[in-house]
Amino acid sequence: MSISTVRVLYIDDEENNLQAFKASFRRQYEIYTAISAIEGLRILENVDIHVIIADQKMPNTTGVEFFKSISNTFPDPIRILLTGYTDIEALADAINHGDIYRYITKPWNDLELHNSIKNAYDAYRSKIDLRNKITELQKTNDELNRFIYSISHELRAPLVSVIGIINLVKMEGLYQSSGEYWGLIETCSNKLDYYIQKTLQYYKNSKNLLDHTEINFKELIQDLIDLYSYADKDTPFNVNIKQDVVFVGDMFRIEVILGNLISNAIKYQKSGEPNKTVNIDVEVRDYEALININDNGMGILKEHLEKIFMQFFKSKTHHGSGLGLFIVKEALNK
Structure with a gap:
């Protein structure tokens, strides 16, 4: 994905800040702006946003509270907090709970904010790539387990036949007729049956x-x-x-x-x-x-x-x- 298609949502209750942000970064990113947390939520519901920037001090809610409120419904977008004052307790709480990726003081520096957005998008891509790899790994693991289960079942059929033949040999009194050979066959068959049974148990238990x-x-x-x-x-x-x-x-x-x-x-x-x-x-x-x-x-x-x-x-x-x-x-x- 090119940098121009990185979708950034900026939420701030000051129209001047929204216009300034759009003017500074509209050629570098796909910019969406919202004048309130409610409007920002509507955009999130309709657009696949990669990076969310929110002002800390907004009417009815704060940036930290907004990030916490969407952490379950929209866990993927990376969050950046803009703050014009120092609220150490709120920032520490947000960072500790993983609600924000970075915070930047207002008025922002264009270069600092640009680098932060780029780094945030890299973090977003890493998160998505990791999830895709985990999904792929789980799929491969499930296919491998199904294969092992299928093979184990296929192996059991002829093995049960062999064990059945050994039991017939015992019933007919021919078990000792060939020296130790029947005993060796029985020992190996029982050991193989044991391993197959354990493999099947492991597969079923993993579900x-x-x-x-x-x-x-x-x-x-x-x-x-x-x-x-x-x-x-x-x-x-x-x-x-x-x-x-x-x-x-x-x-x-x-x-x-x-x-x-x-x-x-x-x-x-x-x-x-x-x-x-x-x-x-x-x-x-x-x-x-x-x-x-x-x-x-x-x-x-x-x-x-x-x-x-x-x-x-x-x-x-x-x-x-x-x-x-x-x-x-x-x-x-x-």
Whole structure:
């Protein structure tokens, strides 16, 4: 955009000042003038203004008050305040709240005001460019997430077939017929399925949609225990659930949180522990559910406690994807 198409609105209750401003800058900018804040607001509603200049001392309102009144409806134009007197408190308040970009004393110096308008327009362009780039980045990120989600779904179909074939091999007693090969295939398939499931959880959790559903914690937790204990039937669960009231919440995210924690409680048991155990206590109240999950597994090193919710963090003793607890934290935040 050339400098001649920079649109400047000047609001002042003194006609002489408006005429002088127009005479000085009409060849450099596209000038709009208003004799009052109300007239200035009408212009803003009909013209895409880049820079607004307002006199501080006007009848019925001040320049600072006018800028504050349009901060939500017209956030983009850059604001310059003209003041013929020093009102430090009003200026400090306006600057601190981001309502003005710069203030200039009256009578103004043409060169100073010209440079201020140019700099203000540069700030305007930077703001718009940043917003456009953020929008473009969000669009790209959404497309990437949709692509990952689609690919993950496509990968799951043949993977489920492979796992189904392994189960048939077990049913027919042929699991040991080829040495360790079937076991290696099963291990790799389960690991790939785990990563795909975590990817799908991450994608779904990143969406802002909330699912308000009636939740029966007894049924939900039992289903999750059955789902995740297939690989280790030796870990006993002590489940204590007190739910005498209806609980409505985000079913998907609560399931993600509990599923990851129950899965970890099973996965990270001590191999030589003779009395493996996982305790799950839930107390449902009118407006909250208190959930406690603990186990006597290998635990977490103290130096890792501040890192366990970081994406892709893996400790030397825990061989996971580094996504589980990150997803739990994200789900809790949402």
